Amino acid sequence: MSTSRGLFDPDFLQGARAAIPVWIAFLPTSFALGIAAKVHGLSFSEITLMSILVYAGPAQFAALDPLATGRPALQILLATFLINLRFLVMSSAIAPYFRRVKRAGLLFCLHFLSASSFILSYTHFQKASAKPSPSENPEAADEQNLRYFMGTASTSFLVWLMGSGLGYLAAVRIPPGFEEVLKFLLPGYFACMLAVELRERTARLMGVIALFAAVLGMMLNQNWGWLASALLIGTGGWWMQQWIQRDSASS
Amino acid sequence: MDTTRLGLIIGMGVVTYAIRVLPSLFFAGRNFSPVFDQYLRYLAYALMASVISTSLFFTGAHFETAAAPLRLLALCCAVLVAFWSRRALWGLVAGVLLTLIFS
Numbered sequence: 001m002s003t004s005r006g007l008f009d010p011d012f013l014q015g016a017r018a019a020i021p022v023w024i025a026f027l028p029t030s031f032a033l034g035i036a037a038k039v040h041g042l043s044f045s046e047i048t049l050m051s052i053l054v055y056a057g058p059a060q061f062a063a064l065d066p067l068a069t070g071r072p073a074l075q076i077l078l079a080t081f082l083i084n085l086r087f088l089v090m091s092s093a094i095a096p097y098f099r100r101v102k103r104a105g106l107l108f109c110l111h112f113l114s115a116s117s118f119i120l121s122y123t124h125f126q127k128a129s130a131k132p133s134p135s136e137n138p139e140a141a142d143e144q145n146l147r148y149f150m151g152t153a154s155t156s157f158l159v160w161l162m163g164s165g166l167g168y169l170a171a172v173r174i175p176p177g178f179e180e181v182l183k184f185l186l187p188g189y190f191a192c193m194l195a196v197e198l199r200e201r202t203a204r205l206m207g208v209i210a211l212f213a214a215v216l217g218m219m220l221n222q223n224w225g226w227l228a229s230a231l232l233i234g235t236g237g238w239w240m241q242q243w244i245q246r247d248s249a250s251s
Numbered sequence: 252m253d254t255t256r257l258g259l260i261i262g263m264g265v266v267t268y269a270i271r272v273l274p275s276l277f278f279a280g281r282n283f284s285p286v287f288d289q290y291l292r293y294l295a296y297a298l299m300a301s302v303i304s305t306s307l308f309f310t311g312a313h314f315e316t317a318a319a320p321l322r323l324l325a326l327c328c329a330v331l332v333a334f335w336s337r338r339a340l341w342g343l344v345a346g347v348l349l350t351l352i353f354s
Contacts, residue, residue, distance in 0.1 A: 028340060036306075045252055046260060053264025058295065062302040063263060067256055069311045080263045083298050085291050087270045089283050095275035106275065113271045180318070180354035181347055184325055187303040191326055192333035192342035194299060203296055210300035215314065218305055222312035226301045234297030238290045 011144045015151020018124065022116040022152070023159040029057055029189060030160045034167020036061065036186035039179075040068040044168050051164045055114065055157055059083045061186055071223055079227060090118040094149075097125045100142040109146060112153035121149045202244060206237030325349045 030051070037047035042064065054060050059080045066076045091113060098106050125145055171182065198204045210233040217225030307326065308319050315322075325346045333342025 028343070042256070043252060046256055049252075049257075050260050050263070053260060054267050056267055058299055058302075059263065059267065061306070062298065063259075065302075065306050065309075065311075067259060070255075073255075073259055073262065076259055077262050077266055079298065079302075080266050081270070083295055084267050084270050086295055087267070088274050088278075089288050089291060091271055092274035092278040092283065095278075098275070107272055110272045110275060111268055180322075180350050184307070184322060184346060184350045185343070187307040188326060188329050188346040189339060189343045190299060191303050191330050192339035192346070194296065194303075195330040195333040195342060196337055196339050198296065203293065206293065207296055207300040210297040211304045214301035214304035215308055217301075218309055218312070219314065226305045227298075230297040230301035231294070233301075234294040235290075237297060238293035241289065241293070242286065 009147050009151075011147035012151040015121070015124075015148040015153075016155045017151075018120050019117065019152040019156050022120065022156045025116070026156055026159045027163045029193075030163025031167035031170070032186040032189050033057065033060055034164040034169070035171040035174075035182055036064055036167075037164070038168050038171035039182045040064045042068065044165070047164055047168055048161070051161045054080070055112070055160060056080075056084050056087075057160075058190070061190060064186075075223060075227060082231075086115070087113060090115065090122075094118060094122055094125070097121075097129075097145045098142055098149075100139040101146050105146065109150055109153070112150070112157045114153065114156060117149065117153035117156055120152045121145070124148060200241060202237055202241040206233055206240075209233050209237075321350070321353050325353075 033051075034047060037050075042050075046067075050060055050063070054063075062079050062083055063076050065071075066079070091110065094113070098109075125148075128145075174182065194207055198207060210230055213229040213233050214226040217227075217229030219225065221228070303326075307322050308315060328349050329342040329346025331342075332345040333339050336342065
């Protein structure tokens with residue numbers, strides 16, 4: 001049975017090693033987030049606090065403009081809720097692997113859940129559970145899982161926090177004349193990430209339509225237009241994909 | 252620190268923490284249907300595209316008419332490079348370079 005040795009625990013270190021590609025991916029995103037926060041007029045402590053408490057790139061990005069322009073609080077919280085709803089599926093899927101760990105520890109550790117740490121840990125746990133290990137104590141196995149998860153999740157969190165802080169500090173030092181680049185940086189990066197991630201044609205088409213519909217939505221209602229158009233287009237896109245899947249299954 | 256913003260950041264933190272933690276307490280091991288999972292993904296994608304648009308083409312509630320065509324061109328170029336190279340960073344570099352050249 002393996003025993004916990006904090007940062008030098010083999011399970012923690014194994015998780016941290018597996019997360020190195022995530023650190024590399026997190027650095028430019030969090031760096032761009034820090035720059036965008038400065039462009040939107042947030043303070044260093046505000047973006048740092050947001051990275052600590054929220055730690056979810058898309059939701060943080062979505063909140064920058066509404067926070068800076070003083071949009072309704074309900075809109076910001078609703079957008080945060082809707083964008084982060086994907087954690088619901090991840091959290092419930094990973095929970096069985098931590099079933100026997102102490103509740104307090106689990107409540108703390110789950111704050112560090114991100115899409116990347118979920119994918120790394122979940123695939124690792126599935127592989128590990130497929131291997132027979134009759135001598136393993138189930139309680140110890142769950143503790144081991146949690147240490148592996150913390151190795152991936154907490155180190156990625158630290159990289160995110162550091163990246164957003166460094167990005168903010170770098171933006172302070174960027175000379176005037178680069179405003180257009182600064183304005184482009186974060187939305188441009190997220191658009192590129194979507195271009196790489198979206199595989200279904202319907203999802204790609206939906207992304208393009210949502211991009212233009214948001215402009216129209218904002219012109220119709222500057223507070224809620226973008227959110228309402230995204231909900232409408234997202235639901236419509238999903239419905240269309242369902243219809244296509246049903247149609248191809250029946251033919 | 253602005254107290255309204257501070258309150259909102261804390262609120263965002265609470266909302267996100269609840270979504271991260273509550274399912275593991277109440278729905279542990281429950282398999283959500285792939286249809287529901289797909290709906291959440293589509294919703295997140297549409298929201299992201301919407302936020303990209305508003306943060307790129309608007310300052311507050313004002314649509315930046317003069318800058319919008321160039322930004323759209325840079326965005327299209329970045330997305331195409333990212334799509335073909337399968338690397339988001341390459342796309343960003345292309346978009347930034349185009350923005351630098353034309354601004």
